[in-house]
Ligand SMILES: Nc1nc2c(ncn2[C@@H]2O[C@H](COP(=O)(O)OP(=O)(O)O)[C@@H](O)[C@H]2O)c(=O)[nH]1
């Protein structure tokens with residue numbers, strides 16, 4: 391499939407073209423820009439991006455799978471972007487996710503894509519943002535981003551979402567201390583999944599204090615039995631409506647755009663910086679931080695000189 395076919399295919403809502411388009415972006419292919427600038431902005435603006443985050447084992451993938459089911463029940467075409475932490479600890483997760491998503495594998499109105507964090511040099515936020523837009527332009531609405539909320543790049547990714555649910559479950563850690571402060575910060579809804587297990591009510595009570603202080607709510611779900619899932623979907627879509635009316639959604643989207651632009655710029659600078667560092671290889675003595683600053687200053691000066699010509 392060449393770039394013209396991919397562009398036409400995405401506009402036609404072809405899942406194959408969407409998948410190829412996202413691969414172009416992920417592989418850093420220069421033709422990706424042609425695709426990204428051709429996308430239907432109206433569809434992108436309209437698409438609701440839902441974030442599902444929380445610690446490993448909380449039931450995010452199971453919940454996401456059931457959210458897909460709930461959306462399909464309403465006739466919605468849905469995209470899922472699963473960010474895989476690919477750590478040795480959770481290395482099996484991606485396989486598990488694929489198996490779970492198999493029940494929707496033959497559904498042409500469900501698009502599931504995983505993006506690995508392993509083996510890449512940053513730029514995940516940039517790729518994820520582009521992935522969301524390609525899915526949106528390919529007619530997906532909503533789009534769910536599932537991610538474990540650890541590390542800066544994951545936090546940047548979750549901020550691509552319009553509305554975020556923080557999923558926790560009893561038996562994961564001792565209590566809410568196990569949830570990262572940053573995650574509590576970005577959460578619009580707190581979900582206590584595995585409500586069938588002992589300790590769920592206690593966890594919900596603990597979380598409700600944090601939630602109330604922010605004017606937010608706690609929802610109970612049993613993802614494995616599809617309980618509370620349609621309520622969660624409705625709750626998230628409600629928050630979207632509210633925050634769209636208040637201007638919060640456009641504020642979030644503007645911020646996410648800035649972060650994404652910076653992420654792309656860093657991606658583009660990385661090889662330039664690497665080369666600049668190697669060029670000064672003869673002179674490796676001295677403090678790396680000082681050297682880094684000199685390289686950056688050197689690049690900025692070069693730019694000044696170019697501009698004044
Ligand atoms: N008892 C119970 N188990 C669940 C529930 N939701 C998910 N699980 C199980 O918890 C494990 C982790 O779920 P998974 O969706 O992979 O969690 P993730 O790491 O957050 O994506 C799996 O074995 C699920 O079957 C639930 O509501 N109740």
Ligand SMILES: [Mg+2]
Nearest residue numbers: 450451483487
């Ligand atoms: Mg998972």
